[in-house]
Amino acid sequence: MRTFNLMAVTLLTAALALSSCSEKIEPGNTAPQKSPAIMVPIAAVAQAVQPVMYDAVGTVKAQLSATVSSKLMGVILAYKVKEGDLVKSGDLLVQLDERQVSAQLNQAQGALAEARKAETGAVSAQTAADAGAQRALLSFRRNRTMLEGGAITQETFETVEAQHKQAQASLDQARAMVEAAQFRINQAQAAVDAAAVARKDARVLAPFDGKVTAKLADAGALAAPGTPLLTLEREGGYRVDLVVPEAYIQSVRTGQAVDVRIPSVGELPIAGTVDVIVPSADQGSRTFVVQVGVSGTESLRSGMFARVPLTIGEQKTLRIPESAVVRRGQLTGVFIVDEKNTARFRLIRIGRAYGDQVEVISGIKDGTRLVTAPSPELTNGSAVEPEK
Numbered sequence: 562m563r564t565f566n567l568m569a570v571t572l573l574t575a576a577l578a579l580s581s582c583s584e585k586i587e588p589g590n591t592a593p594q595k596s597p598a599i600m601v602p603i604a605a606v607a608q609a610v611q612p613v614m615y616d617a618v619g620t621v622k623a624q625l626s627a628t629v630s631s632k633l634m635g636v637i638l639a640y641k642v643k644e645g646d647l648v649k650s651g652d653l654l655v656q657l658d659e660r661q662v663s664a665q666l667n668q669a670q671g672a673l674a675e676a677r678k679a680e681t682g683a684v685s686a687q688t689a690a691d692a693g694a695q696r697a698l699l700s701f702r703r704n705r706t707m708l709e710g711g712a713i714t715q716e717t718f719e720t721v722e723a724q725h726k727q728a729q730a731s732l733d734q735a736r737a738m739v740e741a742a743q744f745r746i747n748q749a750q751a752a753v754d755a756a757a758v759a760r761k762d763a764r765v766l767a768p769f770d771g772k773v774t775a776k777l778a779d780a781g782a783l784a785a786p787g788t789p790l791l792t793l794e795r796e797g798g799y800r801v802d803l804v805v806p807e808a809y810i811q812s813v814r815t816g817q818a819v820d821v822r823i824p825s826v827g828e829l830p831i832a833g834t835v836d837v838i839v840p841s842a843d844q845g846s847r848t849f850v851v852q853v854g855v856s857g858t859e860s861l862r863s864g865m866f867a868r869v870p871l872t873i874g875e876q877k878t879l880r881i882p883e884s885a886v887v888r889r890g891q892l893t894g895v896f897i898v899d900e901k902n903t904a905r906f907r908l909i910r911i912g913r914a915y916g917d918q919v920e921v922i923s924g925i926k927d928g929t930r931l932v933t934a935p936s937p938e939l940t941n942g943s944a945v946e947p948e949k
Contacts, residue, residue, distance in 0.1 A: 598944040602933045603898055606881050606925065613874040614915065617803040617851070621823065621865040624798035624854070625769065628777075629654060629791050631784035632762040633662060639780050640791075648767040648793070655790050659763035666756035673749035680742035687735035690728070697721075697728035771795040774863060794863060801833065801867045803851040807842055810849045812873040814838075819853060822868045826860050833869065879925070880918040885933045886911065896932040897925065898945055904932060906941040 635657040642654050704721040707713045777789040784790065801821055805813060815838060820830035837852040853869060855861070885895050886909075893911055896904040909924025925931065932939065939945070 598902065598946040599904075599936060599939055600948050601896075601904075601936060601939060601945050603930055603945070603947040604882075604933050605928055605930050606879060606921075608877050608879045608927050610875050611878050611880060611915070612872045613876050614870045614913075615805075615809050615873045617805050617809075617869050617871050619801045619803035619851075619853070619867045619869065621799055621801055621855075621861055621863055621867055623794035623796075623863050624800055625771075625795040626774075626863070627768055627793050628789050629765060629768070629793055630786075631655075631657065631765065631788045631790055632786055633657065633759050634783070634785050635659065635661065635763060637778060637780050637782050637784050637790070640776060642773050642791070644773055644776055646773045647796075648771060648773060650767055650769050652767045653764055654767055654773075654793075655765035657763040657765065657784060659760050662756060662759040662763060666753065666760055669749060669752035669756045673746065673753050676742065676745040676749045680739065680746055683735065683738040683742040687732070687739050690732040690735035694725075694728040694732040697725040701725035765790060767793060769793070769795055799855055799861045799863075800836065801853040801855060801869065803853060803867075803869055804846075804848045805851050805871070807847045807849060809871065809873045810838070810842075810851075813851055813871060819869050819871065821853060821855050822870075823861070823865055824868075825865055826858065831855050831858060878912075879921045879927065880915065881921055881925075881931065882933050883914065883917050883919050885931055885935070886919060887935055895925065896935050896939060896941075898930040898932065902945055904935075904939055904941065904943045904945045 638656045638658055640655055642648060642652075648654065700721050701724075704713060704718050708715065708718040771793045772795075773791055774794050775792040777791055778784065813835060815835050817835040819833045819835060821833040822828075822830050833853040833855045835851060836854040839850040839852070842849050881895065887894050887896065887906070892908060894906050894908045897907045898904055907924055910922045912920035912922045914920075932945065
């Protein structure tokens with residue numbers, strides 16, 4: 562009887578358990594709900610022959626610049642300009658002490674006056690010698706006639722002849738003295754001219770219109786011939802001096818149009834033209850200097866860093882839009898789209914950037930469809946549809 566009661570309780574418990582589970586839905590009976598497809602731009606990538614670029618670096622320089630130096634020895638009295646000043650051709654830049662050159666000028670002028678006085682005396686002596694030579698010549702001719710007629714002796718004629726030759730020699734000497742005096746005058750005049758030029762050089766003038774970019778000495782310093790005083794640049798014309806390795810110099814030609822990028826000015830490139838290719842390479846670095854002319858911007862300054870992409874060849878590469886690249890920490894990838902229009906995140910290895918495109922070295926192949934501009938809600942496995 563007791564055993565019968567235990568079995569009844571067990572059956573009743575099992576019945577209650579079955580009745581409570583009868584309202585549950587068995588797994589696999591309900592279909593999973595699908596998320597709506599995300600509209601994204603999709604494009605198929607393809608390899609193509611693309612230009613190979615080399616980014617040459619360089620420095621912005623003025624088309625015309627000059628280092629103004631001293632031409633004489635003298636103390637720098639004062640600078641009449643400062644860095645950044647605009648000057649016109651002929652403006653006074655630096656004043657040097659001109660006392661020494663003024664003294665030299667006065668000395669040269671005194672020597673010139675003395676030489677001119679000596680010339681006057683020599684000319685007077687020549688005039689007198691010329692008159693004496695004329696008289697001696699007439700006397701010589703008369704006495705020669707008289708000798709032929711027997712009116713005088715041979716001894717008397719020889720005396721007259723000697724006087725004639727002596728007078729002629731005196732005339733030649735007087736003429737030589739005049740020539741020497743004139744030579745000394747020319748020397749003294751040259752010294753005067755040189756001293757006058759030196760005194761003018763004490764006033765250092767601007768050789769052309771431009772801007773003062775640097776002061777290279779201070780007032781009170783002693784300037785020697787060739788001492789740099791300041792630098793002057795003509796405004797409005799600039800160039801970029803590029804450094805190009807010898808392996809790529811054959812790809813550069815004069816007249817070639819290039820895009821000059823100067824980060825400190827802005828992101829937009831500046832149009833430039835290759836003007837000069839220096840024919841000799843630097844023996845240390847084996848590089849050539851290429852001068853690229855640029856214009857049309859007032860924001861350029863000498864010394865700015867510049868970068869110029871140069872086309873050095875062609876090769877078949879796979880490039881994708883930069884907007885398609887997804888960076889997650891140290892990983893770089895893209896969302897490819899399979900045949901079921903499902904986005905799959907694929908790791909790739911990228912190379913150099915070319916404007917708004919980037920080179921793909923590995924990870925995807927020719928003909929792969931990918932999302933060119935992934936949206937934030939796009940994840941691995943998301944259903945996608947191409948934008949219309």
